[in-house]
Amino acid sequence: MSEAPANGLAINRLATTDADFESRLEALLAWEGVSDAQVQQRVDEILSAVRQRGDAALVEYSNRFDRLAVSSMAELTLGPDRLRQAHDNLPAEQRDALAHAAERIRHYHEQQKPASWQYTEADGTVLGQQVTALDRAGIYVPGGKAAYPSSVLMNAIPAHVAGVAEIVMVVPTPDGVLNDLVLAAAYLAGVDHVFTLGGAQAVAALAYGTETVPRVDKIVGPGNIYVATAKRTVFGRVGIDMIAGPSEILVVSDGQTDADWLAMDLFSQAEHDEDAQAILVSWDAAHLDEVAEAMARQLPSLERAEIVRTSLADRGALIHCQDPAQAAALINRIAPEHLELSVASPESWLSDVRHAGAIFMGRHTAEALGDYCAGPNHVLPTSGTARFSSPLGVHDFQKRSSVIHCSAQGASRLGATASVLARGESLTAHARSAEYRIRD
Known part of the structure; x- marks a missing residue:
């Protein structure tokens, strides 16, 4: 599946116009995080x-x-x-x-850090949430x-x-x-x-x-x-927290970012291990060629060059799309762990990005900064799980307890409703427990 140009770098080259694009992309993204x-x-x-x-x-x-x-x-x-x-x-x-x-x-x-909260209803019933x-x-x-x-x-x-x-x-x-x-x-x-x-x-x-x-x-x-x-x-x-898969990066470039920068951004994930994934998407075909040349030129300088070489050949890709809208669709299709928006106006992309673990905005925001010291957590959803999960955070180490404190009037009012619903479910003890609190 990978292609080796004259410079010797093997990496998958895909175009959204290819007849087999979907099947090739699916094969690249496939990953089973837990074994046999x-x-x-x-x-x-x-x-x-x-x-x-x-x-x-x-x-x-x-x-x-x-x-x-x-x-x-x-x-x-x-x-x-x-x-x-x-x-x-x-x-x-x-x-x-x-x-x-x-x-x-x-x-x-x-x-x-979330805060506990409460509100009081007109009859004096207090409802809320306690965070511990x-x-x-x-x-x-x-x-x-x-x-x-x-x-x-x-x-x-x-x-x-x-x-x-x-x-x-x-x-x-x-x-x-x-x-x-x-x-x-x-x-x-x-x-x-x-x-x-x-x-x-x-x-x-x-x-x-x-x-x-x-x-x-x-x-x-x-x-x-x-x-x-x-x-x-x-x-x-x-x-x-999660079942973590290999590290991933998806870079979207408008063709104006230095090719050497992007090559090293892709390497920064590929060097983790042979199963890591580095993907670059652009609607500028010449730019993709420039990045491929920069990668081939810089690869020998890396301490983990062989790991990077294997990662790129097996799971890396340079993808040519038609326009920014198609690039945004690919972001949400891939749901990457790390997303670099290496474009002129990254803020304008945010409303279109629904699935990404962490979003690195602009040409100067290398993903590596997030790995170490930017501040946000680097424990992120992988293997497409950004569709339904989030970065590790304070909330992962806390629980939420519901708080319910009925006044006599509130218990009576709620008891009547609960009684009807409980008897509809044939749960007599539930109904009678609620009915005891109903005031005449």
Whole structure:
């Protein structure tokens, strides 16, 4: 499906006028985020073992999967002093960058905090909504191929702002390697407990609790296919944020943005992993050729060039459309995790964009800024789920309780209505309960 021009870059080239455009686009977008029965069976075994054997199972799996040699959970537990030490020992440049990002993320999420509310009806009945935070949240932070301190900030800070009383973080440490940037981020974000656990066993520990790991109310954060499958399996016993798929970016360009800029914007998602997706849409065919040339020229300079090359060949695309209206239709068809509107008047596009996780406006707003420090959350719906879901935020760590306080007059008035409806449903006890409150 991919095309390799003379410069050697393989990437899919599509045009909306092609007879097979819809089928090719559908094939590019297809993604199953949770795996097959074999993965599910393995995850079920791990969840069951942790549920039954607690800490002993966590120690066993950590030694097996992360190549450790520990004998107790004490060796997989990091206290607050270790987090502070990691923060204090960072080079000043990294410490300042983390602090700046944390400050911006916290300020943005402070604006999201909902308030409880009430209103009083004429007969004195009070109705309302009470907003309360979760007691305990669990945060899964990926480890292994790369370290993600930004994920710590993006997951923990909204929980902290929401008022969550206790934040528990798990992070795998293959071969026992700790990342001080991740630990420093946990310190800045107000994480209460850190356990060096990963995989389905970490999800099980958070969902069920063990002798050492406290059970949480909700698990957030991305992971590999075993983590995603485990999160899906424990949903219902605990809440989860989402089943995260590979990273995605959709860039819409009017042809006036520097081709080198756009090439690097596309690379910024493709370098995550081989399954990541980077798509550029434009109604300027010559511009698409310029970006393809810029990508081929700049690709060898990347540290993760081979990952990018595979991602672009398998799931990347340059799409030629007819006009801006058709580009807007493609945005809503794809429902991207990240959308860059690299156009002259991005504000004029907003009313037409119905489905996107995060919208980056104008030529200067690189998606990478949102990954780290712009302020809005980088935990976003993937694989088209922006059609019905939203970025992680303060609301994900809070609950809403309805408040109903009837006056005697209000209970009498509502009781008459409830009685009729309850008897219509043949629920006699419901009806009689309401009728007792009816005043003569």
